[in-house]
Amino acid sequence: MTAREALGVIARQLKEELAICTTGYTCRDMQHLRDRPENFYMIGSMGVAASIGLGVALMKKESTVVVFDGDGSVLMGLGILPMIGSLKPRNLIHLVLDNEVFASTGNQPTYSGTVDLGAVASACGYSVVRRAGSPEQVDSGWREIRSLSGPAFFLVKCRPDSGSPMERVRLEPQAIQNRFREAIS
Amino acid sequence: MKGANSVPGTEGTRTGVTCPPGTRYRSRSLDFLQALRGEGFNFFTGVADSLVASLIEELGEEYIPAVREDLAVGLASGAFLAGRRPCVLMQNSGLGYCLNTLTSLNLIYKIPLLMIVGYRGYQGKDAPEHQVMGRHCRALLEQVGIPVLEPAPEQLIGSAAQANLQMERTEGPAAILIRPGLL
Numbered sequence: 001m002t003a004r005e006a007l008g009v010i011a012r013q014l015k016e017e018l019a020i021c022t023t024g025y026t027c028r029d030m031q032h033l034r035d036r037p038e039n040f041y042m043i044g045s046m047g048v049a050a051s052i053g054l055g056v057a058l059m060k061k062e063s064t065v066v067v068f069d070g071d072g073s074v075l076m077g078l079g080i081l082p083m084i085g086s087l088k089p090r091n092l093i094h095l096v097l098d099n100e101v102f103a104s105t106g107n108q109p110t111y112s113g114t115v116d117l118g119a120v121a122s123a124c125g126y127s128v129v130r131r132a133g134s135p136e137q138v139d140s141g142w143r144e145i146r147s148l149s150g151p152a153f154f155l156v157k158c159r160p161d162s163g164s165p166m167e168r169v170r171l172e173p174q175a176i177q178n179r180f181r182e183a184i185s
Numbered sequence: 186m187k188g189a190n191s192v193p194g195t196e197g198t199r200t201g202v203t204c205p206p207g208t209r210y211r212s213r214s215l216d217f218l219q220a221l222r223g224e225g226f227n228f229f230t231g232v233a234d235s236l237v238a239s240l241i242e243e244l245g246e247e248y249i250p251a252v253r254e255d256l257a258v259g260l261a262s263g264a265f266l267a268g269r270r271p272c273v274l275m276q277n278s279g280l281g282y283c284l285n286t287l288t289s290l291n292l293i294y295k296i297p298l299l300m301i302v303g304y305r306g307y308q309g310k311d312a313p314e315h316q317v318m319g320r321h322c323r324a325l326l327e328q329v330g331i332p333v334l335e336p337a338p339e340q341l342i343g344s345a346a347q348a349n350l351q352m353e354r355t356e357g358p359a360a361i362l363i364r365p366g367l368l
Contacts, residue, residue, distance in 0.1 A: 020263075040266065044289025048259030051251075055263020055271075058249075059228070077259070079252035087249070173294040181266055 001135055002161040003097045004029045007068065009138040010095070014038075017064045017093075018056060018184055022049040022073045024104030026097060028166040030068060037183035041169045041176050047077030050094055054080065057089040060184060064091050064146075071098040071112035078120070084151050085125025093145055094121070095154040103160040121153035128152035213341060214239040214368045220345035221272060226299060228264040230257045231274030236303030239368045241274060254279030258286045261298045276303040277322040277362070278315065287358060288329055295356040299348055304335070304362040311365075326360050335362040 003025065011034035019039045021027045027041040042049050053067035074081075074096050084092060096117055101107040122129045128148050132138040138156055145152045171179070218240060230249040233241060241248050251257035254275045261271035275283070280302070290296060305311050306319015318325075326333045332351040336344040344361050351359040 042290065044293065045255075045259065045286040048255055048262075048286055048290070051256045051259025052263035052266070055228075055260040055265075056267045057263075059264050059267035059269055077256055080256050080259075083249075083252060083256070083260075177266070177294040177296060181268075184266070185268060 001133070001138070001158045003070075003099050003103065003158045004033070004161045004166075005135060006097055006132075006138050006156045006158045008033050009135050010066075010142050013139075013142060014066075017066050018060070018180075019066050019068060020049050020053040020056065021068045022046070022070050024070070024073075025161070025165055026068050026070055027169050029161075031169055032166040037179045040180045041171070043169050043173065043176075046073050048080075049073060050077060050080045050084065053092060053094070054084055054087065054089065056184075057092040058087065061089075061091055063184065064093065065089075066093045066095060069094060069096045070103075071096060071100060071117065072102045072110045074117060075110055075112065081121055081124040081126075085121070088125070088127065089151055090127075090149040092151045093154060094126070094151065095156060097156050097158055099158050099160045101160055104165075107160050118153060118155040121155075126151045126153040129155070131155045131157065133157045212239055212243070212368070213338070214243045217341055217345065217368065218243050220342045221299075224345045224349040225270045226272045226345075228261060228269035228271040229274065230260050230264075230271070231301070232257055232276070232279055234274070234276035234279075234303035234305070236276070236305065236363050236365060237274045237301055237368060240301065248274075254283035255286045258283045258291065258298065262286075262290060262294075262296045265296050265298065271298045272301055273298055274301045274303075277305055277318050280318065280322055280325060284325075284329070287331065291358045292330060296358075297352040297356060298358050299352065300331075300358055300360040302360050302362050304364050307364050323362065330355070331357065332359045333362060334360070335364070336367070338367060341367060 021030045023046040050067045053065050057065040098112050100113040118129045130141045132141040257273050261273045264271045306315035334344045348359045
């Protein structure tokens with residue numbers, strides 16, 4: 001299962017959820033698979049997608065917020081995990097597409113091949129931690145997580161996609177922001 | 186609730202004021218906080234610094250502590266997307282940690298936030314680790330297009346409105362540098 005295949009399983013099932021997508025291919029893949037106003041494409045500021053998600057989740061308690069993170073980006077901003085685990089937003093799902101590399105820059109290795117990010121999330125106080133390694137497991141794990149109170153950490157082990165990457169995010173940054181704010185207001 | 190904790194004639198900074206036991210004086214931090222609230226700021230996060238510590242104390246439970254300044258800026262930006270008007274407190278040493286978030290998120294997405302920044306290394310009178318950032322923090326912020334205010338004590342209250350005007354003009358972040366002893 002590639003990262004894009006895993007993302008596709010969830011993208012198809014999104015309803016009202018607010019989606020924060022991390023830097024690089026995750027944004028581009030999400031735009032390709034399921035562009036919608038409730039998606040916030042964070043094209044820069046690598047490492048802070050979960051921080052943005054936490055801010056939205058704390059201030060929009062009636063919405064479910066899903067952060068589509070990567071192993072490289074979650075490792076870069078790892079300090080947010082104890083904050084999420086302590087503040088415990090029930091409406092936050094932190095999904096990590098873990099391909100064990102920085103895919104967008106040419107598949108250089110991260111450390112998630114040797115460190116279990118799910119165990120880190122568990123130690124940091126996430127209420128729910130689930131893992132998946134196949135499209136079927138992504139599907140069943142997603143359904144289960146959607147029925148539980150968070151904060152939830154969903155570790156999706158996958159491999160990097162090969163071939164041409166998807167198109168860059170088309171909208172200008174300010175348009176992404178305006179569209180997202182209007183969608184959730 | 187303006188003046189709820191004040192004793193007439195004793196307004197001003199806590200610095201140098203001896204409080205009789207059992208008396209709470211209104212600090213300049215409380216006045217500043219009320220000015221910030223008056224300008225509509227209603228979300229507060231950051232990383233602790235001694236120069237803004239009294240403001241964090243006034244905020245109490247409303248303040249969400251962050252572990253690093255880039256994460257604080259991200260958190261505040263999320264709050265903005267959800268309709269809040271955020272402030273981020275930090276020491277100027279944290280500017281390095283959040284510079285990329287400011288340049289590749291806030292400045293290009295037009296996500297405003299007010300940074301309230303402890304001005305360590307001010308006029309060179311500080312520990313060695315604060316000297317370089319103390320000399321350059323103001324120019325660093327201005328270089329990337331973030332308006333900076335550096336209020337004297339009598340300008341502190343007005344700086345909240347002034348920063349707000351700057352943020353309306355640029356639709357981006359602005360910074361208020363807090364000199365030692367200001368709050």
